[in-house]
Amino acid sequence: MLKLMRAPSKYVQGENALAELYETVKDLGNSFLFICSKSGAKAAQPKIEQSYAGKDAKIIFEVFGGISSTGEIARMQKIAKDNHIEVICAIGGGSAIDTAKATAYYEKLPVVIIPTVCATDAPCTGLSVIYRDDGSFSNYIFYPKNPDAVVVDTSIIVKAPVRFLIAGMGDALGTYFEARACLKTNSPSLENGGITKSAMALCELCYDTLLADGYKAKKAVELGILTPAVEAIVEANTYLSGVGADNGGLATSHSVYNGFTALEECEKTMHGEVVAFGTLAQLVLEDASMEEIEDVLDFCCSVGLPVTLKELGVTDVSRVMIAAEKACAPGESIHNMLGDVTPAQLYDALLAADAIGQDYLGK
Ligand SMILES: [Zn+2]
Incomplete structure (x- = not known):
């Protein structure tokens, strides 16, 4: 068995890291779909909008259904296609992250992970847990690469329970x-x-x-x-x-x-x-x-x-x-x-x- 080492291409962490999000990910594309949990959107959206203010890039925020299900991933793929999205981003916890990773994989797009809680090690891994639309476990997806960027704003993490x-x-x-x-x-x-x-x-x-x-x-x-x-x-x-x-x-x-x-x-x-x-x-x-x-x-x-x-x-x-x-x-x-x-x-x-x-x- 050959030894193997994989990791996200870029890992950024610190106080107000999202204030520099545009600079951190601008080389990945010009149009971004942010797949958000409800609380994640609340915590991160204003900072992200500020970071992109006046920049030549399109950003769309979409709150997802709460489970990384096949139906929800298909819905996100459609939004990405309809809006000619070039980069998929996750904002939230494990489920938002898994939904975004799968959407990016199927659409062959780069993926950026922005965790707003720190409850699991999902942000940096190269796999997702996928559920059926009724909430029962469906399968794992193992991706050919780890996320293109992981950006952790610790000012947001410390405000979570x-x-x-x-x-x-x-x-x-x-x-x-x-x-x-x-x-x-x-x-x-x-x-x-x-x-x-x-x-x-x-x-x-x-x-x-x-x-x-x-x-x-x-x-x-x-x-x-x-x-x-x-x-x-x-x-x-x-x-x-x-x-x-x-x-x-x-x-x-x-x-x-x-x-x-x-x-x-x-x-x-x-x-x-x-x-x-x-x-x-x-x-x-x-x-x-x-x-x-x-x-x-x-x-x-x-x-x-x-x-x-x-x-x-x-x-x-x-x-x-x-x-x-x-x-x-x-x-x-x-x-x-x-x-x-x-x-x-x-x-x-x-x-x-x-x-x-x-x-x-x-x-
Ligand atoms: Zn674990």
Whole structure:
């Protein structure tokens, strides 16, 4: 297997980054369709209009339906065609991003990602999750390239509810441990390549940054203020986690997330919150040192990520087997683990992680 490294062509982050959006993306084309979530449009549209004021470029804003569904993507493609659009942009969270990436791919246009929350590592990755129009999961699309530009305006991110940033840290927590598991078994990355030293370095930096700056960033965003720690965590959640996972691969943490989507009692739990608990389960499966497990527990508790099943919304432990079975379905990334994992083994690891977490909270 050949080693492979992919990333967005351009990554821009900082206070009021959108004030310079025109300059950042002007070389990509002259007419831009911004596919927005409702809250994303509210937060970003005025700044973008200001950045384009007096410039020789056409901009259109369109609020999408909220789900990256096949119907919604077709509707965006039509708007792009009717208006001779040359660049597709996403404004919002994961669903707006996935809709824009797919629209750009089908229309063979460049794509710019402008996240207005920092809850997942979707902005920098080269893939999308697509749903049917009824909201059920349809398929993944793996793209031939990562986004042409990702622009993160941290003045907008700090105004979003802190739970998004915390969930983003949970998503980023899995990155290093999942890549390490893939490296051990010589499993391919999400981009189906061998894992480079560069990818592992990004994954390690992602974890180190979470430990160094997670708590400080959480306290700042609770107040809606921007500090160097917030900048560090936004970069960890977005670039380090996204490029790290893309090129480092996934293992147990993300399969646990997919498994728990089968439990309706966990519907309100965010992606990254489940990934964080899944990381604890992965460490149990790997029989990691108590030192490492305690580092992860310390981090989770300091930022408010769940360490027990109850915190995920599970009250009836017998239902955990349903999640374990789904997490171990064929094709799941948990099969990248050394020696493979059965549903029964994962069930036991989830219960053991829960017991350790409960004990830790009781300390
Ligand atoms: Zn994720």
